Amino acid sequence: MASFMNQEFPDEEEEDDFNPAQQDDSDNENDDAPDADDDDDNVPSKNARRGRDDRAGDERSSSKRAQDEDEGDDDDDEEEELEEEEEEEEEEEEEDDDDDDIEGQPSRKRRKKQRRNQFIDVEAEVDEEDEEEPEEDDDLPGEEMHPDDLQELPIGADRDDRKHRELDRQREAQLQVDAEEEAARLKERYGRQARASGATGAIVPQRLLLPGAEDPRIWRMKCRPGKEREIINALRNRTIQYAGSRDPVEIISAFERGGTNSPMAGNIYVEARQVADVEKALNGINHVFMGTRPFMVPMEEMPDLLKVRKTKHLEEGMYVRVRRGHYQGDLGCVDEVEANGTDIVVRLVPRLDYGLNEDSNAPTMDEILPNGQKRKRIKPITARPPPRLFNENDAKKKHAKYLQKGALTNNIWTYQGKEYVDGFLMEAFKISGLQIDDVNPTLEEVSRFQSGEDGAGNMDLQSLAATLKGSRGGDFLPGDKVELFRGEQRGVTGRSVQVYGDVVKIKVDNNHGALSGQTIEAPIKDLRKLFREGDHVKVIGGSKYTDEVGMVVKIKDDRVTILTDSNQQEITVFSRDLREAEDSGGATSDSKYALFDLVQLDASTVGCVIKVDRESLRVLDQTSNIRSLLPTNISNLIERRKNAVATDRDGNEMKVDDMIKEYSGEQKSGRVLHLHRNFVFAHDRESTENAGVWVSRNTNVITVAAKGGRANSTGVDLTKMNPAMKRTGAGAAGMAPPQQKGRDRLIGKTVKIRQGPNKGFIGIVKDATADIAKVELHAKNKIITVQKDMLSMIDANTGKVIEGGIQNLSLGRGGAPGKTPGYGGGSQTPARGFGSMPSGGRTPAYAMGGGRTPAWKQDAGGRTPGYASGGQTAYGGGGLGGSTSYGGGTSYGGATSYGGGSVWGGAGGQSTWNPNTAGGRTPAYASANSGSKTPAYGGLEAPTPGFNSAPTPGAYQDYQTPGDFRDAPTPGVRNSYQTPGGFPETPGPYSAETPGDFGPRYD
Amino acid sequence: MSKPNNANPRTWRACMVCAAVQSEQQFRNRGCPNCDDFLELRGSVDAIQDCTSTVFEGVITLTDPMGSWVAKWQRLQGYVPGMYATKVVGILPNEYISACENAGVKYIPRDGSSIEDEQ
Structure with missing residues (x-):
């Protein structure tokens, strides 16, 4: 019906507008209409009324058009007025405009103008028009019956119609009377409140109250x-x-x-x-x-x-901050909102010291000064105790008198007049004492509230979201896709161009008709960011998911669910906290701790970080337990010690980055991340459990492969490291060859290969180690590696094999070889002198090379040199203590040869000479004639013990044990054992031992 | 409200219906200057607790309620001269809201929510 009328109306209106005279015609048409119903007469009136309504509406939207209409209406009005009140002139009408209350019924023109100026009155006066116009319209068809009606209807019907109309009129009048009565009744009833209700009644939209x-x-x-x-x-x-x-x-x-x-x-x-x-x-x-x-x-x-911003409605479970007092700045959880909405009971984590820091000497009463005033007590400034849940046991220690148990069943206590429930303080605040906006609780703070009775499991994100909803931030940035979701332009989408204050300039997208491409301004509160499923977005703030990146999977109002890239979790955030993300990648955590860091949890516990979340960490501790911790729970980071060494089950060494395997259990394998005390943290790339990290005791793993291929399979022979074992073993195995130092002197020598597949080849040694040599063959341009004992040295010119040349080279040490008794001066040394002997031709060094000690040599073949020397030189010695004593000299010669290896050098050569040339004179004489002087003499000759000992046979006795020798380096002590008889029994051991020890000592 | 108000501002309360500001004592003695016919605050501590709030902002002193644009904007036109608040925070219990409606007074929440709804 309504739409039908609306459709019909414009025609009439146009007629009104452009040909006002036609109004009569239209009325005539009504009259002429055949079979006109009773309602017919109402139709035009309703149409007219509706038309005015529409006009009023149009005026708001399009003032220009309204202007046109008004002009038309004015014409119309004039016509009507001419008809109805012909005596009234236009001037009078204009006067009417000025004083509205004088005329009981304002002219229509005036009303039109009112309509333009004051919207309210339009609404208010519509009723009047309703009452008026039907009469007007009724009259016309009533008086001037439509010709068709008169023609076609029987007389009775005609009368019926009139009766109908009459009835309608009566009803209307009745209604009017009723309304007036009702109004009067109401006025009478509430009239005394006219003043009070002045501002009430119909609520005028505030935008119509703008100042004028x-x-x-x-x-x-x-x-x-x-x-x-x-x-x-x-x-x-x-x-x-x-x-x-x-x-x-x-x-x-x-x-x-x-x-x-x-x-x-x-x-x-x-x-x-x-x-x-x-x-x-x-x-x-x-x-x-x-x-x-x-x-x-x-x-x-x-x-x-006078703008009023609505206070956010507080609900239970929302988070607030305390503005003032002891708990200033602390996060609180709304526990109860009183019905008036202004008194809030807040749950807080108490900050109590239970009187432990109280000054017991402080005066309890305010001191009264002589002038009658009370001295103000200066409260000692103490740090606020940290937030901790209420503990009645702590309170009982000093403040038992302040403590009262609440209900029997629940954990409710009253302490110093405040109530504590389940460890939380319940305190009532006025809403003005609480900060409701921009609370921004951190996860750490929130978790304190959760840790109370039900563990950290059920974090109430809903209430967190409610808390965060009101907080503002730099929500919109230029370039954001936005949508207007309120106001007249609801549904318009676009991209923000500029943001200033609370206003965003938007360039409207292309599918919005007239607005397309235009730049419009919109208040922030009417905007929300627009996303579509599949958009790649980043959380930019306002929640604990900040910096998370993910794909939009669901949008409901301003809540957007995204699937995060980092851990495929669905999270729901507000669209204003999102931005389109250009980059992929997960949250860039600013945690102090990184994955796989070793952290100290408490004095005896360490753990390895296996997951870093925004505000929490997951840590695998040394007992294989997984803990979720806040970074603050970690006392410190343990630096990774790259060179830490531990031994595995087999005693093999194990270092960071070695591959290890669990010996028992699951036989997990992995790369060593950390070695800490008895524990090894390892990382298995193949495993996803705990990020591949596992922990075990050192003794439960074996090293599979060491980093860099350290030879670990056989293990290090620890016996070599053990001095005690080495000493005993040395006696049996013989003395180790002296350490080679410097360039191997075999290098550059011409050698012949004696054995093996290359037997007979001649070549030059290019490189050599202790027992192998690289030989460049003369025959082939090839360098082969040969064991040294498969070589023999030859004279480069003659090709003759030099007997023992290699051995000499590798063992002879010191300065000029010629001076060493063993080699260069071989012919001059006593040993050389005994060249006829099977082994005598060799230097004592040879004996050593053969794994025998010089001393041994002396034992076995030592007699011969002894004899030989006895025959030649040892008169003095022989005369003194028998030839053997001089033999000692020979053996000494042996000693020099080895000693020469390390220390003696040229001096050694001389000292070697001494026994030969002057041996008869010096040692023998010295010891014989003035036994006590011998050491002194020796001292004169050389400071080296080897030298000392050499000329004095008697001194040999001291040499029976190296230990003794070291302990008694003073010649005097040696002198005290002059009996040569002891000598033959012992030289072996001592001479075996001493050289090695000697040399270094006198280096 | 024609007497000077010397009460401590801390005891001030604001009517949630008309935003009139008085001390609690004044509410008790005289009731609300505008709404007492239906709120019946006079002498009733409970009703005062329910219908007035200590949390309010922006105090206005109104001398000429009919001529003032501020009064018009704040919908205080027709009220007695006196002290009013721009914003009154609190939730009027439902029975009082219906009392307003029965008395022909449209209850407009004065906590800013009505303005937001409008826009």
Whole structure:
């Protein structure tokens, strides 16, 4: 019906507009219409009414069009008025416009103008029109019956129709009377409240109340911040005081918008007709800064002065922060909201020290000074105790008197007048004492509330979200895709171009008709970011998922569910916290700890980080337990010790990065991450459990492969490292060959291969180690590796084999070989002198090379040199203590040869000579003639013990054990054992031992 | 509300219906200057607790309620001159809301929510 009328109406309206005279015609048409119903007469009236309504509506949307219509209407009005009130002239109508209340029934033209100026009255006067116009319309068809009706209907029917109309009129009149009665009744009933209800009734939209030119203006004055209410109150009192006096305060109103954190603090606003009133009213009121002139607030800014932002509705479980007092800044969880919405019971984590830091000597009462005033107690400034759940046992220690048990069943305590439930403090706050916006709780704080009775499991993210919802941030950035979800332009999408304050400029997308491509401005609160399923987005703030990147999978209102890239988890965040992400990649954590770090959990526990979350860590501790920790639970990071060494089950060494395998159990394998005390943390690339990390005791793993191929399979022979074992073993195995130092002297020598596949080849030694040599063959241009004992040295010129050349080369040490007794001076040494002997031709070094000690040689073949030397030189010696004693000299010669290996050098050669050339003179004589002097003599000869001992046979006795020798280096001690008889029994051991020890000592 | 208000501002309360600001004592003695016919605050501590709030912002002193644009904007037109609040935080219990409606007074929450709804 309505749409039908709407469709029909414009025709009529156009007729009205363009040919006002036709109104009669249209009425005539109605009259002429055959079979007109009773309702017919109402149709035009309703149409007309609706038409006006529409016009009123149109006026709002398109003022230009309304203007046209009004012009048309004016014409129309004039026509009508000519008809109805012909005596009334236009001038009078204009007068009517001016004084509206004088005329009982304002002219229609005036009403039109009212309609243009004041929207409210249109609505209010529609009823009047309703009442009026039907009459008007009724009259026309009633009086002038439609010809068709007259023609076709029987007389009775015609009369019936009239009766119908009459009935309608009666009903309408009745209705009108009823309404009037009702109004009167109501007025009578509530009339006394007319004043009170003045501002009520129909609520006029506030946008229609915007200030106009006729409204008073508002001036702003600066004042002392925090004193705004005081000023307003003073102003009010002054107004009352001067009311009715000759000089009243003529301001209309005054107000302040101070308060904590209000940007309008420090201002008061006065509404008045002129600035002089403002100045007069404020003059002399405290805290008002009269130095500056009142500033007149621009009219368009006046509504902003009174803008009220809705306080967020608090619900249970939301998080707030305490603004003041002991718990200032602490996070609280709303436990209960009183019905009035202003009193909030908040659950807090108590900060108590249970009187443990109390000064027991502090005066309990305020001291009264002589002048009667109380001395103010200065409260010692103590650090706020850390937040910790209430513990009645702690409270009982010192403050048992303040502690009361609450209900029997629950864990409720009253301590110092405050209630503690399940360890939490329950405290009532006014809503003004709480910070509700921008709470931004951290996960750590929130988890404290969860850790109470039910563990960390059920974090109430819903309430967290509710808390976070109101917090603002730099939500929109240029380039964001946005959608208007409220207001007239709801549904419009576009990209933000510019953001300033609370306004975003948007370039509208192309599919929005007239708006396409335009740049419009929209308030932030009407906007939300637009995403589509599949978008790749990044969480930019407002939640614990900050920096998470993922794909949008679901959108519901402003909640967007995304599947994170990092761990394929579905998380739901608010669309304003999202941005389109250009980059992939997960959260860039700024945690102090990285994956696989070794961390100290407590004094005796360490763990390896196996997962780093935004605000928490997962740690595998040394007992294979997984712990979820906050970074603050970790005492410190243990630096990775790259060169840490441990021994595995087999005693093999195990270092970081070695591959190891568990010996028992699951036989897990992996690469060593950390070695800590008895524990090894290893990482298995193939395993996903605990990020592949496992932990075991050192003794439960075996090294499979060492990093860099250290020869580990056989293991290191620890016996070599053990000095005790080495000593005993040395006696049996013989002395180790002296350490080679420097360049192998075999290098560059010409050798012949004696054995093996290359037997007979001649070549030059290019390189050599202790027992192998690289030989460049003469015959082939080839370098082969040969065992040294498969070589024999030959004279490069003659090709003759040099007997023992290699051995000599590898063992002879020291300076010029010629000076060493063993080699260069071989012919001169005693040994050389005994060249006829089977082994005598060889130097004592040879004996050593053969694994025998010089001493041994002396034992076995030592007699021969002894004899030989006895025959030649040892007269002195022989004369003294028998030839054997001189034999000692020979053996000494042997000693020199080895000694020469390390120490002696040229001096050794000399000393070797001594026994030969002057042996008869010196040692023998010395010891014989003045036994006590021998050492001194020896001392003269050389400071080396070897030398010392050499000329004095008697001294040999001291040499029986190296230990003795070391312990008794003084010649005097040696002298005390001069009996040569002891000598033959012992030289072996001592001479075997001493050289090695000697040499280094005198280096 | 024609007497000077010397009460401690800490005891001030604001009516949740008309935003009139008075001390609690004044509410008890005289009731709400505008709404007492249906709220019946006079002498009733409970009703005062329910219908008035200590949490309010932006105090206005209104001298000429009919001529003032501030009063018009704040929907205080027709109220008695006196002290009013720009914003009153609190939840009026339902029985009082219906009392308002029965008295022909449209209850407008004064905590800012009505403005947000409108826009």
